[in-house]
Amino acid sequence: MLKIGITGGIGVGKTVVCRMFAILGVPVYDADTRAKWVMRYDEALKQELTDAFGPETYTQEGELNRTYLAKTAFHDPQKLALLNSLVHPHVGNDFEHWVEAQSSAPYVIKEAALMYESESWRQMDEIIVVSAPLEVRIKRVLQRDPHRTQHDIEAIIGKQLKEEDKKARAQHIIYNDDQQLVIPQVLKLHELFISKK
Template identity: 40%
Template sequence: MLKVGLTGGIGTGKSIVAKFFKMLGIPVYVSDLEARQLMNSNSIIREQLLAKFGAEVYTKDSTLNRKYLANIIFHKPEALQEVNAIVHPVVRSNFVDWCKQKAEFPYVIQESAILFDTGLYKNFDKIICITADENIRISRVMKRDNVSADLVTARMKNQIPEKDKIQKSDFVIYNNSEFLIPQIIKIDKYLRK
């Protein structure tokens, strides 16, 4: 079974492309969603976050206090690296276990915006990068998150440039005004061979 990474910058349409692959019967592991769940349910993550950031990092009902943690990361950027160092190994292990349950499929996909940022891309047989023009991406995120263009641009500056992701990828999906489905079907056919 092939392991395929699906990545792209903010506003490129990773979630939509992932849904199309699911419609084709391909299992998709959405890293952000799994990480959120694991931050609430995994005792290793919980213990390390509590030790690092204090009891306030979880609410009284034992769920992650995302607002509190986001505030720490905002004021202390190195805290993001600390959180990632705690969470990413557990997510990686969880993905490996998840793959074992999907052995009957020709390939599986892990969707993650930070495949290249973290070096995670090395764990995949193939990488698919989704890209779109910057003005389209900014507009999408502004609508989706109800935020300003300046905030979106600031987020984009924290990510690896699109051209670098494209250069390191095996497949590129263009999500401007091009038709997505034919691009996805072409990649799916290739990966099933």
């Protein structure tokens, strides 16, 4: 089965593009949502995270203590790298099990913001990068997440792989720049992927 990765920085519109593929009947794996699930229910990962970041990583009820983990890891590059190195392999395994359950689909999509950074692009046959100009991305995120400031968004963008680097490594680019229609771009790729089945 063909495995297609969709990636791109914050505010490019990955989720919108993935919804379009889902409407066409393509199974979509949302890596961010599944990572949260895996961190909550994968007992081996819970133990690894507790060993790495301390008993406060989970509440007494077994819920992930996101506030504590964010405060502990997100502002320390080494701890963030450690967190990612623990979580990403478990998400990769979860994705492989999910793919096995999609046997009737012509192809599947994995949406992940950190596809290159996490090395999960290696599990994919082809990569689509969703692209949008920086000012459009900032405007979208400010509208979507009113609690974030422009400074917050620029800091997130600064930590992500540069868009030009992502585009250079991808087989396909969808331009979601408010100038070009996205649906025809999605339909064209859909037909291409089906033809490769």
